[in-house]
Amino acid sequence: MTGFREDGAAALEWAASYLERVRELPVLAQVEPGEIRRALPDSPPEVGESFSAVLRDLDEVLLPGITHWQHPGFFAYFATTGSEPGILAEFLAATLNVAQILWRASPAATELELVTMDWLAQLLGLPREWHGHIEDTASTSTLAALAAARQAFPGRVVLCSEHAHSSVEKAARLLGLAVQKVPADSEFRMRTDDLRDLEGACALVATVGTTSSTAVDPVAELAEICEREHVWLHVDAAYAGSAMVCPEFRWAWEGIERADSVVVNPHKWLLTPVDCSALWTRRPDDLHTAMTLVPEYLRSSDEDALNLSEYGPALGRRFRSLKLWAVLRCYGRVGLQERIREAVRLAEVFEGWVRNEPGWELVAPRPFSVVCFRREGSDEANADLLERVNASGEAFLSHTALDGRYVLRLA
Amino acid sequence: MTGFREDGAAALEWAASYLERVRELPVLAQVEPGEIRRALPDSPPEVGESFSAVLRDLDEVLLPGITHWQHPGFFAYFATTGSEPGILAEFLAATLNVAQILWRASPAATELELVTMDWLAQLLGLPREWHGHIEDTASTSTLAALAAARQAFPGRVVLCSEHAHSSVEKAARLLGLAVQKVPADSEFRMRTDDLRDLEGACALVATVGTTSSTAVDPVAELAEICEREHVWLHVDAAYAGSAMVCPEFRWAWEGIERADSVVVNPHKWLLTPVDCSALWTRRPDDLHTAMTLVPEYLRSSDEDALNLSEYGPALGRRFRSLKLWAVLRCYGRVGLQERIREAVRLAEVFEGWVRNEPGWELVAPRPFSVVCFRREGSDEANADLLERVNASGEAFLSHTALDGRYVLRLA
Structure with a gap:
């Protein structure tokens, strides 16, 4: 280690820059199973390396295999939110x-x-x-x-x-x-x-x-x-x-x-x-x-x-x-309420788009911030659509089954 | 939040300074049950506070109630080790x-x-x-x-x-x-x-x-x-x-x-x-x-x-x-081996002290880095000794029971 302050400053800069540029990265990792594993060494190092080597490999080797939960286009599962104070x-x-x-x-x-x-x-x-x-x-x-x-x-x-x-x-x-x-x-x-x-x-x-x-x-x-x-x-x-x-x-x-x-x-x-x-x-x-x-x-x-x-x-x-x-402490009741309400408002906006778009349907009520929808047509067509959206790297959606039908889910 | 870089720099400085000064703090928190709880506000804040307020309260309110696992005098349980790269x-x-x-x-x-x-x-x-x-x-x-x-x-x-x-x-x-x-x-x-x-x-x-x-x-x-x-x-x-x-x-x-x-x-x-x-x-x-x-x-x-x-x-x-x-990565095989061997060497040194000190006895073999010992005398006297050591804030030991006897444990 160079020293905790220097290594820490480099880690902090990595983190700050990551949070700034995450929106430019493909949200869903565009790798095949095994690809990251093959890019990593087969054996651990004999002698210690510097922390800067860890940061370099995090960028060069791991990052292409990361699905970015902090990305604004992450709409899969539940949009898990980490904040700066957290x-x-x-x-x-x-x-x-x-x-x-x-x-x-x-x-x-x-x-x-x-x-x-x-x-x-x-x-x-x-x-x-x-x-x-x-x-x-x-x-x-x-x-x-x-x-x-x-x-x-x-x-x-x-x-x-x-x-x-x-x-x-x-x-x-x-x-x-x-x-x-x-x-x-x-x-x-x-x-x-x-x-x-x-x-x-x-x-x-x-x-x-x-x-x-x-x-x-x-x-x-x-x-x-x-x-x-x-x-x-x-x-x-x-x-x-x-x-x-x-x-x-x-x-x-x-x-x-x-x-x-x-x-x-x-x-x-x-x-x-x-x-x-x-x-x-x-x-x-x-x-x-x-x-x-x-x-x-x-x-x-x-x-x-x-x-x-x-x-x-x-x-x-x-x-x-x-x-x-x-x-x-850092959000307070008011700050937390604002963020919940904003997430629900955005879901309402998207719900409106689906409602008003011919060829699309809403398939479940939307009490909170998740919209369940599908395109008219077969399950296969919807699954194919999902895979194409996810392959774009611009948005990451997941799906579910409701009433036996394949449904897209935007969280 | 002031901004992630500024707040992060303050958090990093807190962490670096903590790791430097932890040896000067009492290793076992010298507080009574309920004492920290009473020092904290009864309700969450209505509006958000700055991250610097969190750091200030970490120092002033929480730190006296922290038992310092990173302290060199922490010999209780197993000495859990966090390192800088970790x-x-x-x-x-x-x-x-x-x-x-x-x-x-x-x-x-x-x-x-x-x-x-x-x-x-x-x-x-x-x-x-x-x-x-x-x-x-x-x-x-x-x-x-x-x-x-x-x-x-x-x-x-x-x-x-x-x-x-x-x-x-x-x-x-x-x-x-x-x-x-x-x-x-x-x-x-x-x-x-x-x-x-x-x-x-x-x-x-x-x-x-x-x-x-x-x-x-x-x-x-x-x-x-x-x-x-x-x-x-x-x-x-x-x-x-x-x-x-x-x-x-x-x-x-x-x-x-x-x-x-x-x-x-x-x-x-x-x-x-x-x-x-x-x-x-x-x-x-x-x-x-x-x-x-x-x-x-x-x-x-x-x-x-x-x-x-x-x-x-x-x-x-x-x-x-x-x-x-x-x-x-940062320790490598050699670095990890060095640290394990040093921990075992230190335990051997302490074991030698106990062996050579009249009035003290070893009560179990020491295959690794934990020494089980006691002072000749009653269980009560040993328990009392443990509490006095721990009350000093200089070292934190724990105990166990072996063959029905109260035993001190240095990890």
Whole structure:
């Protein structure tokens, strides 16, 4: 190393220049499988190289193989948004390099996580008395929530919409639970007509903003059913939860205060770099019972302190709250609301274009910032169109299936 | 924000100055539970603040509550080591902010991960044909490995040493498997005398470098038993695996090529900031079968490409290989070996001091860089001593229990 200040200045210049020029790069990497791998050396170096060599190869070898999530033409999946304060805070977290295995391993990291989750609960209109902590992704948050559900209720089945995210099925599979898919209505919301008897179920997962179409399951109604049937209600609001910083979107999770757990990913739509998944629960004792395990080498005299590793699958926890804190500080409630509203406005504009363009159709309601549309014609023609758009490098869209048809998705 | 370059320069200066002055700060945070929380505002800001306000509060409010893992007096748990190239690469990864949900979401991230894991396999003397990928922590790696074991073999029991890490029990609990603890010998290694009949077991976990004492279970012998009994052998080398960059330590996992899976955490002893846990398996198909789930919205035309999310619990994967790559590049084989050997040399020096000091005793063999020792006298006296050392802020040690006695641990 030349020295941390010099190498750091070069890395900072690389990052600043990247953020400036990313819009000029092809958004979807235009490489074939194996191409990047073949461009990299077969073996590690024997002796150390300079950090400038790393930066050079990042530019020359890796960059052509990067799909640019920070590109303004990235409309695939969910447009994951990293912001400048979030990026810099991740750098500071790596500098501190604390591993929150228990409170005393970094008191400030644990307590900042609790405070930041309390702030976020306030911003999203969630009950402040809930327990909140951060996991890496919604897959892990859902795994933790369903483990708590299995702990709290006797059934071995998880119910969810046919449009629920694949992470529900993955978590259930890991936990040894069966999944039962509930059909959706014409607007892709979970139907409740047949949800009378939940015999054998320990959990029901409602989605607020499904991945395919951002449809919204009826939370209040499902909460009532779950309460009556003694089943854990987990709400997957990984994408749309961020929109709840704006009161005008809170219709979408009316009744949320009766859920048992909720996941919202600030790394999706709240300006925080991956990974940062916020999990709250109204039943922290069940989550704790499902997850706690304190061996002798981790016992400490800080008996009043909360060890967040006792609320999730991982023991070593990165200092993830620092970036969320930086984002909430640097944008404030008003700044976050502005950005959510602007994203929704742009989606409305695009939706209008599709509506008014002959030969195109909208195929799902658009409650938030994702537009589902297609060109009249065959699935093949639409798939071909998608591949041509993506091959241009100017925009990156993804697709989904709705009512058995191939649908384009602009996020 | 003032601007990314100015804010970034301030963050870089904060980081550089932190790394210079960290040795002057109390290594263990000298705060009471709740103290940091009370120093933080009760509510998030309404309007955005400057990034300089974040840096100021990091210094004034959070720093007194940080336990400094980068401090030269940090001897607790395992001395997790972040290095300068690793820190800067994490910053670059946050700038790129790719989420590796599948190959095309970032081809270079997927392929760099495969290359880096191949390099690391070469450095550690592992078979290159194994499948390797990165998880956040060993807890997740072990969860994935045991899910594959449950997939591959019919039993519902996981065997491990009484000194195995708590993550084995946590993973088994999540997976609905039972854990059977095998007694250890006088040097804290798993005893094999009673391991004749593994009826009902799907996996056995061997530990190379247990957390309590860094004892080494007999891998070759266990591999033979597991092969004969058709049981998955998972080797937890989360800490000691990094030492295998030096051939003179490879006695510790002789027979490793017959294991079914191995976990090594470069974020423990290989200069990589948290989180970076390397998982290899000889049976990628079983891991894939246990984990794969590709919904329509994630299907793509890149049929030859490997989606690493199909090999682990999470879908959204951070660009973790970038920091491991930077570390391997900037240190090279020789540089990594030097640092491992120096850590072991320092532990040997300390071990010598304890051996020659009347009133002190060594309580376990020291194969690597952890020394287990105690002062003659009661457990209470040793616990009290530990608290006094830690209260000084000059050094931070942790403890464990060996043979039912309270033992001090210097890592």
